[in-house]
Amino acid sequence: MNIAILGYGNLGRGVECAVKANADAKLVGVYTRRDPKTVSILTQGVPVRHVDEILEHKDEIDVLIICGGSATDLPKMTPEYAKYFNVIDSFDTHARIPEHFANVDKAAKETGHTALISAGWDPGMFSLNRLYANCVLPKGSDYTFWGKGVSQGHSDAIRRIDGVKDGKQYTIPVEAALEKVRNGENPTLTTREKHTRECFVVAEEGADLERIEKEIKTMPNYFADYDTTVHFISQEELDKNHAGIPHGGFVIRSGNIGWEGENKAIIEYSLKLDSNPEFTASVIVAYARAIARLNKEGSTGCKTVFDIAPAYLSDMSAEDMRAHLL
């Protein structure tokens, strides 16, 4: 399958790495809104072009992976490019998924393309695990914990504060809450009881640290509902110890089985990722295989991970899968 990447930030670079790891995938182009001369990629011999040229290369591309932001990029880009390409995005604004799905579905169906929205791990692998666990255990409670990992949105929020030069925020699940859930206690957990937030902040010289700390800890939505710790560190320390983008989390369903629900069953799915964007990209490329196949079979329109049989993700034959993985 011939893959093209639209947008070359952390996620685009992750897709490039994931394409390399899949023998049946080939990167045929990287498209950017920047001046292509300023973008240097890892793969030798693959062209970097301005996005305005993409339609000229339409026939080379089996699947276009759109690596844009969910706030403003993807709601426009995915429906637009679904008119010309099979597309995948990682749209992650949960509340706006129905609207985004409808727009992409319409564009893809009208033009005979196949699209997948919201691929990655949440939404994505976590959603799949929520669905499977809910089907298997109709009586039960769902828990999702995130972290330990870097939240881009919260790090951005810190950096917008006056007097802050740089900063990074880690979301950390509360171990005691996790243990209660794993023990089948089905606790009702407040926001504060589920996660803590840890901030590493580089302040500008002479800035009022007390004010900055207070502004962070009382910021509505982002920090006010959490137990938040703030550490002021130097830029050198931040660059040295907090350069990565790790993340992960836990999806747990705690259910009851048996005639009167007298027995417990706990299903837990967890991820521990050194690189959030590289893992998200790995999921996307596995689904690119599925999308290329579904399009060849004539199955068009917008899909989600719920609609795609697992076998479509693999480059193994059905016989090999049954013999070696079942």
Place this chain on the structure above:
Amino acid sequence: MNIAILGYGNLGRGVECAVKANADAKLVGVYTRRDPKTVSILTQGVPVRHVDEILEHKDEIDVLIICGGSATDLPKMTPEYAKYFNVIDSFDTHARIPEHFANVDKAAKETGHTALISAGWDPGMFSLNRLYANCVLPKGSDYTFWGKGVSQGHSDAIRRIDGVKDGKQYTIPVEAALEKVRNGENPTLTTREKHTRECFVVAEEGADLERIEKEIKTMPNYFADYDTTVHFISQEELDKNHAGIPHGGFVIRSGNIGWEGENKAIIEYSLKLDSNPEFTASVIVAYARAIARLNKEGSTGCKTVFDIAPAYLSDMSAEDMRAHLL
């Protein structure tokens, strides 16, 4: 969907419980090879009939769930009943899956039925997680640990020893090995390093305990390759403390992501089950929904969990799934 159960042991009873937990499922009959008068079930108003009568009730049954043993029952029963019904079994002899699949597929395709073999948790949910994790992380190592839980086969093996009245065997994953895997160390683990075995044995009066313990610990295939502990206890103790059939386990894929595989990603799926047969049955009933739907859509022949899109397992609408679980 109207469900019938063929075979009423632990698994059949589990299916009965799982049907009760799913509002859109209805139990329409239990079929047995025993004298139906000797079989009493939990659901009021549902007939128990001899298996010889099952074809007379063909039209009442959307999906027949075959609860037999993998050694001799299912290889014959599933292909035979796939001629008349949509069927599901939990065939778990991994090495013979290809042959079983071919037999069931032929019978189901020739008669326009839909079948699912090897539903449950291993094979089943564990297989699904092995497949997804392998597709997402093409570079990596797979680890499956079982337990802590009761192994029926090993418990049977103990009970066949001369001088043993009763007994139960627990398979226990080695915590240190699990930790190494979770830390991304990608260890090469021997059989002995992955699991220990703990046996609770009720000996006949005057039996030679030393001989029994030695026979257990040196039994080829079953115990010889493991660190095994043997406890002699009374029948009362066994009945009181070891009556349950708990099980569970862990499927872990430890992979490398990034341009040169420089970053790690660990995917872990785990189950902790008070009742092995009740959970297996819960998986089966979720898939019964999928099999009934696929048959209505004209998709016939034998399937495995790999071939079925997750959405088919749920009684939610596609819109609700996208809005609430994605």
